[in-house]
């Protein structure tokens with residue numbers, strides 16, 4: 218995927234614009250490449266820099282209005298997206314004297330029912346992340362109340378609207394975007410005119426919140442939210458989106474038609490709205506995904522490959538049959554002019570794609586490796602697969618792991634976290650009964666074991682849904698996943714002695730949220746790498762939401778690498794790094810450096826390995842590829858990748874697993 222290498226600001230926001238004055242909707246775009254974008258987008262390399270920028274915009278507004286003796290009315294959001302903005306606002310208050318004494322806030326939403334003290338309450342969230350660390354007056358804080366009687370909700374919502382109006386309206390509203398396209402909790406079907414009200418949450422939204430509530434069944438079905446109409450009345454709107462999971466919905470909201478099925482698309486008609494994105498969330502915008510359609514573009518090898526594959530798929534023609542006319546009639550005439558004729562480009566791209574395919578993921582010994590993705594030597598190799606949470610390994614590369622083992626390489630697998638947060642209470646209870654049964658079989662000698670299991674049983678039986686687990690229950694949930702991980706990876710042929718569970722402390726918080734990384738997370742990784750000294754390391758992708766376990770695992774690995782590079786660990790010179798896909802997004806063919814074919818039998822065995830992760834039921838929203846359990850989705854993704862190669866006119870395989878070369882030291 219092409220990443221913008223510097224912040225790109227479509228219509229940068231300047232100080233004077235922060236004076237809450239209306240602007241005309243986006244009639245003029247600041248560059249040709251943004252011509253399809255109907256909302257101003259500001260793209261930053263990462264969530265951190267984007268968040269700091271937004272916090273500084275908010276601070277300027279508060280200061281300017283404060284200096285003029287005026288109050289600032291902020292509309293605030295919760296969720297993972299604004300966390301770093303709030304962190305920076307707290308820092309500005311602490312270190313630079315930013316005062317919130319003249320700030321009034323209105324939050325977008327709250328689950329219903331919800332007690333403010335509950336872990337998942339947005340009241341609690343706002344206090345933990347912002348209000349407890351700044352000098353805002355308690356009476357200036359407004360958050361929808363999740364404790365109301367159902368009969369009182371309507372009047373309460375009317376009052377909420379009245380309070381906003383009495384405060385003078387919202388000067389600046391912060392928003393996130395859900396994968397359903399919601400703003401606030403305005404799910405698909407909400408109208409442009411909707412006001413503050415009780416709503417029913419979409420299934421996908423509840424699934425996304427499942428980790429916070431320790432299971433989808435604990436997520437409330439309802440919420441109270443400001444309406445689209447309420448939000449649209451704010452004088453300025455800033456929507457934050459980070460990570461590749463948001464890329465598709467951001468593209469629809471920014472470039473697609475205005476529709477009730479993506480409520481964020483209503484923002485297109487707001488006079489002063491910006492989407493602040495990291496490069497992963499912006500990656501589906503046409504100017505990044507298919508820049509040749511909107512502007513002159515630099516035809517790097519990858520970009521050429523992307524355009525050719527896109528042309529081949531959109532025209533339903535194998536690459537070698539594309540003609541000069543196909544290129545010029547579909548926005549890629551420029552490419553033919555620069556590098557043509559079509560035939561030359563076709564052959565080159567076809568060969569490049571062909572060379573990514575290899576049934577020898579550890580390199581083929583005694584073979585010419587000049588056109589193979591991996592080196593022939595050294596042989597055999599020591600390969601290390603780093604896995605954020607159990608199941609990621611077999612889902613992402615179960616077929617490849619098996620091949621590596623069968624081809625004589627020494628394969629190690631290390632799980633960075635236990636993944637225990639994703640085990641349901643009934644599942645844990647089942648295992649507690651099992652342990653108690655074993656305790657009974659063993660008699661009194663195992664009093665300690667029985668005591669532990671009885672405690673876990675009491676903890677589980679007395680637990681309200683969505684509440685933090687006791688230490689005993691956490692241990693059991695972690696062990697359940699470790700057992701599944703062993704069973705699965707054993708089926709791929711990995712030796713028990715080569716399996717490690719690092720249990721990095723950033724994950725083991727007892728809450729759904731992870732702690733920030735510390736040296737205690739990095740040191741065990743460094744120690745493992747130093748002990749194994751691998752020649753191949755497989756790492757998960759880095760484009761997930763900040764704060765997510767996958768993303769933090771990637772950051773921990775990156776930090777460990779940097780530290781090893783500083784120590785000049787000599788084995789690193791002979792080590793290649795490969796990224797395997799951890800999310801469910803199917804990679805485009807230009808993103809792939811190694812494609813490992815998976816035969817029908819291998820795909821069956823891979824599914825069997827994934828199936829060992831039985832505590833992980835995975836319903837997918839209808840319509841998503843491979844709806845169903847993990848193994849079904851993994852099969853569907855591998856088959857779809859094979860089909861893409863096939864449609865380009867390359868060999869037809871049952872399935873394909875894919876990898877991207879990562880050069881952490883360049």
Ligand code: F6R
Nearest residue numbers: 294295296297298393394395401
């Ligand atoms: C939260 C809210 C929601 C979230 C959205 C994105 O107050 O209104 O619209 O902004 O669901 O959530 P995250 O940021 O967790 O991805």
